[in-house]
Amino acid sequence: MGLESQCVHCGFCLEACPTYVVTRSEVHSPRGRITAVKLGVPTEGIETCMFCRRCELACPSGVEYGKLLHNVRRPTPLKFAVNLVMENPALAYKIIRSARGTNSRLLSRIRTFLPDPSEPLEYREETPDLLLFPGCVTSISFRKTVENALNFIKSLGYKVEIVNGCCGLSHYSEGEKGRSSLLIERLRSRFQGKRVVSLSANCSAHMKEMGLEIEDFSEFALKHIxxxxxxxxxxxxxxxxxxxxxxxxxxxxxxxxxxxxxxxxxxxxxxxxxxxxxxxxxxxxxxxxxxxxxxxxxxxxxxxxxxxxxxxxxxxxxxxxxxxxxxxxxxxxx
Missing domain, CATH: 3.40.50 (Rossmann fold)
Structure with missing residues (x-):
């Protein structure tokens, strides 16, 4: 039985769904998307899901909506390319930085939201006993936050190494099964035997769901303040x-x-x-x-x-x- 078969079409998910709230369209609701999957009917609703998964908390039937979308979505070549670039925050920084005055609608949109990207912070002490994982977007958009986190952790006596990279959540949400799994396995190998603090909360959540042993910064802070x-x-x-x-x-x-x-x-x-x-x-x-x-x-x-x-x-x-x-x-x- 497929995940979509668990849905009883009760509608509890509707008001939890941001795209339904602003469009009032069944097509752009979890229930509408599940119906489309059941019927095998192509619909733009599959692409307009924000993958926030708020519907999972609202669903009385326990439909694992995130897994369902992961299984049916397929990335466009453009989305695949963007995700690939974000795997390397230093490369993403250079591309966004060089996009000033570009005619590209996509890059112009990014620059509107991120007008002043920062070069990812590189830092490594000898024999580090803790890895700080900012996540791909934090690395280039909130360098000062990374510095603040680093200084807080160092003040507690830890030797730190910053590991810039991507957890694969965006790949997972777009249905990139192979690539999202590859990124998680790379991190599993990189993190093995180390204490890891993740600075981006949704990255933390995704890595935890994928079985990686990491601490969100909030969890780390609660233990130390x-x-x-x-x-x-x-x-x-x-x-x-x-x-x-x-x-x-x-x-x-x-x-x-x-x-x-x-x-x-x-x-x-x-x-x-x-x-x-x-x-x-x-x-x-x-x-x-x-x-x-x-x-x-x-x-x-x-x-x-x-x-x-x-x-x-x-x-x-x-x-x-x-x-x-x-x-x-x-x-x-x-």
């Missing part, structure tokens, strides 16, 4: 995949220990609108979802948003909000 007061007031965005595996609860425990004042927004795990590389390939729907997310944030009464996932932070900043990572807060409080 003592209670103190950090004089910041913010709202919290729960990155979609991190929320699925419970990492967002850990983040809130860290904030509680730091006595950070939190102004909760409506539906903290509502999709940011970036959807990995979704904002590049489906700008119209992505922009609508971003606007809905921004509305929820502003309703909280603050524009300062804790976001532990880089593309979420990019989307929030694009809407004029002020994203901050947990590593940045720890730096603020030091």
């Amino acid at each position: 003592k209670e103190k007061r950090v004089d910041i007031e913010l709202t919290v965005h729960d990155p979609c995949h991190a929320n699925l595996v419970g990492l967002t609860k850990v983040t809130r425990e860290v904030l509680k220990r730091l006595n950070v004042k939190v102004r909760e927004m409506d539906e903290p795990s509502f999709e940011c609108g970036a959807g990995g590389g979704y904002f590049i390939f489906h700008p119209e729907i992505a922009d609508q979802v971003m606007e809905e997310k921004a509305r929820k944030v502003r309703k909280s009464g603050t524009e300062l948003v804790l976001s532990t996932n880089p593309v979420c932070s990019i989307a929030l900043a694009f809407k004029g909000l002020k994203p901050v990572h947990l590593a940045d807060i720890l730096s603020h409080g030091s």
Whole structure:
């Protein structure tokens, strides 16, 4: 029996789905996509899924929607090429950096969201006992956050090596079975026997689901910080995949220990609108979802948003909000 056969078409998934919320179209809903898979009917809805998997938490039948999409999706040559470039953050930095004034619609869209990319931070101490894995997007979009995380970890006495690379989540979401598996196995080999701290929450979630033994930065921080007061007031965005595996609860425990004042927004795990590389390939729907997310944030009464996932932070900043990572807060409080 296929995963799609578990769906009873109850509709609980509809309001959890960001693309349905902004389009009100059954085609762009989890239920509509599952129906298309059942019937073997081609539909644009398969491509417009943001792969946030919020529908999995809403589903009373336990449909593993992420696995279903992974099995039926196939990447276009352009998506395959973009994912391939992102495997090498240093190469991605050079390409985006050189794209100023380009006629390429895709590169222009990227530059709109990432106007000032940074060269990935390279760092290695002799005989490191901890690997810091920023993730591909964080490496080029939030270098200061990487520096803050590095300094926090070093202050605890660890010898650190930064490992820049890609976890393969974007490949997995596009149905690139072979490539996503290859990247995970490479990381498994690279991480073997080492303590690994991952800085991007959705990357952390994906690697955990794939069986890698890693710690999200929030988990690492919770083990090492003592209670103190950090004089910041913010709202919290729960990155979609991190929320699925419970990492967002850990983040809130860290904030509680730091006595950070939190102004909760409506539906903290509502999709940011970036959807990995979704904002590049489906700008119209992505922009609508971003606007809905921004509305929820502003309703909280603050524009300062804790976001532990880089593309979420990019989307929030694009809407004029002020994203901050947990590593940045720890730096603020030091």
